[in-house]
Amino acid sequence: GAVVSQHPSWVICKSGTSVKIECRSLDFQATTMFWYRQFPKQSLMLMATSNEGSKATYEQGVEKDKFLINHASLTLSTLTVTSAHPEDSSFYICSARDPARWDTQYFGPGTRLTVL
Amino acid sequence: ELKVEQNPLFLSMQEGKNYTIYCNYSTTSDRLYWYRQDPGKSLESLFVLLSNGAVKQEGRLMASLDTKARLSTLHITAAVHDLSATYFCAVAYTGNQFYFGTGTSLTVIP
Numbered sequence: 115g116a117v118v119s120q121h122p123s124w125v126i127c128k129s130g131t132s133v134k135i136e137c138r139s140l141d142f143q144a145t146t147m148f149w150y151r152q153f154p155k156q157s158l159m160l161m162a163t164s165n166e167g168s169k170a171t172y173e174q175g176v177e178k179d180k181f182l183i184n185h186a187s188l189t190l191s192t193l194t195v196t197s198a199h200p201e202d203s204s205f206y207i208c209s210a211r212d213p214a215r216w217d218t219q220y221f222g223p224g225t226r227l228t229v230l
Numbered sequence: 231e232l233k234v235e236q237n238p239l240f241l242s243m244q245e246g247k248n249y250t251i252y253c254n255y256s257t258t259s260d261r262l263y264w265y266r267q268d269p270g271k272s273l274e275s276l277f278v279l280l281s282n283g284a285v286k287q288e289g290r291l292m293a294s295l296d297t298k299a300r301l302s303t304l305h306i307t308a309a310v311h312d313l314s315a316t317y318f319c320a321v322a323y324t325g326n327q328f329y330f331g332t333g334t335s336l337t338v339i340p
Contacts, residue, residue, distance in 0.1 A: 160329075
């Protein structure tokens, strides 16, 4: 299957700081990427849909000013958690849609964010 | 409201046994995906089911789709310890968004 990388895999930061997470599709072009959040032992919660060259579409209840998404190229989307607080601590996973493989979403390895 | 439900939520089974995980969804869709997640890891794509009656098999796992019943199944044959993981179904809707099931945590006991 297709490969999606995510960086960093693990980050600890102080409250009030911003954290940027990168998501890259390594062997295919992804016009659409997705950002999810997952709490322990729970399913994935879609945060936003990121489309290359346009503004992201956020799900209801997700603050777009807090979770800034940029999809500047066909292989890179970034999620910036601004002014992070302890309640933002979570496992963040990105995915990239591959239209050549029946629109299957391929997932990055995830980023575990801990805000102190 | 879109709902994707999986049954059971937790499953503990002995090696060598068979079992089926069910995925029910509330609104018509023609694409359903199965993923596997190991603890602390991301999701690995297992199957893509694209039409009514579709059946896919890989090793000890077989997935099927009944779009009329809005039901997909993931059948495990002669389970082995390596299959222990959480399995998610995901249904694709407008805009290629995926709606994930609740997940089934499978533990295979030697």
